[in-house]
Amino acid sequence: MSTPQRRQRRKPGDALTFTEAARREQITNLAIGLIAEHGYAGTSLARIAEAAGLSNAAVLYHFGSKNAVLESAYAKVIGDLAESVSTAMSGAPSAKDSIDAYVRSLVSFMVRNPTYVRLMIEVLTTGDLGEPGQPPEVGSNTPPRWAPLAEAMTRAQTDGDLRSFDTRTYAIALGGALDGVFAEALSDPGYDLNRAVDDLLDLFHRAALA
Amino acid sequence: MSTPQRRQRRKPGDALTFTEAARREQITNLAIGLIAEHGYAGTSLARIAEAAGLSNAAVLYHFGSKNAVLESAYAKVIGDLAESVSTAMSGAPSAKDSIDAYVRSLVSFMVRNPTYVRLMIEVLTTGDLGEPGQPPEVGSNTPPRWAPLAEAMTRAQTDGDLRSFDTRTYAIALGGALDGVFAEALSDPGYDLNRAVDDLLDLFHRAALA
């Protein structure tokens, strides 16, 4: 006999076969779209299975539970976003410029991945993914969202490019303002997002530049 | 016979007896607390009934449906907030000062009514109240949240107190920044909210004052 395969349900620690990995990715991507369209609470296991052309139970074979699917969707979105933004920031010539890079790359990412947006709003604002059954508790030990931005501001202050202020509050304010502007662009297609982002950066520069 | 009372279920248009009004208010207030604690999706009809010491069906007698309860809770919170803020704004000596009044009264209201906050976050960010079953669709034709703020900014510009900028974007940005600062204060009790709000207003003044 080769390696003993007595497993009947996927456990988080098990190694994945190629087909399994492909299935998981397919289901995860479908789940992202469904959450974007119907919200977390409105995305049932049956709906995910239907979208994937699978049975209810087939989905539960690949993931152990519904929450596992949603967590996977969340992790993918957050991971992609973090990678995109951190790449843009590290490519900036100075700390001051990396702040602009943060804002612009974030907006660019959201425009490029519209389905991700609703899911992120769901998670970033609610904190968890809602709480029918048990809370997923996915973002427990992650550093706060404003951390990289605040760090860049602090470095820009050290460089002498920005005046002295509380970087935590300013980073939170800039992030929150971005959220607001973005939500507005979503609810009103006529709202000029690019112009709004320019105004936002101008607003920040006027208040923060040394 | 006096007035014919053949009604069996409460209809929105019917007049309320005194006891009915009291019951409705009691249930509404309990619902606000429950939504604050468990979120919309996590607040079942049974939980509301249990909190009120009533049966499942008794609640449905006073309100026609679960959504009616949640809408009542939402309406009360929004109504109280709007009244509090608009009073503060109209009491300000100038348009420029009414902006500060808006911010400070909003924060003050949230600090005074902590149970309201979670519900407002739930509604203001999601837009609706989630969508299990049918969406409540409570905030359909209401003017946007940033409207009074933007209007005050425009008046302050006319007064010559603020420089020229897009008041819509600035109002959205200020509102979003406030949301962010407030969410941070909720998740980290050690975060100094009053100081953050001062910083926020200072940030705005630096960028917007003429």
Added chain:
DNA sequence: GTCTATATGACGATAGAC
């Protein structure tokens, strides 16, 4: 490995007794 069939429970809402 994937599916059929099913267990089990929570939900919102209704009908009708009192």
Added chain:
DNA sequence: GTCTATCGTCATATAGAC
């Protein structure tokens, strides 16, 4: 006017056939 009892639906998850 308020409650008991119940219905129908939909949810997640499991057991076991194939």
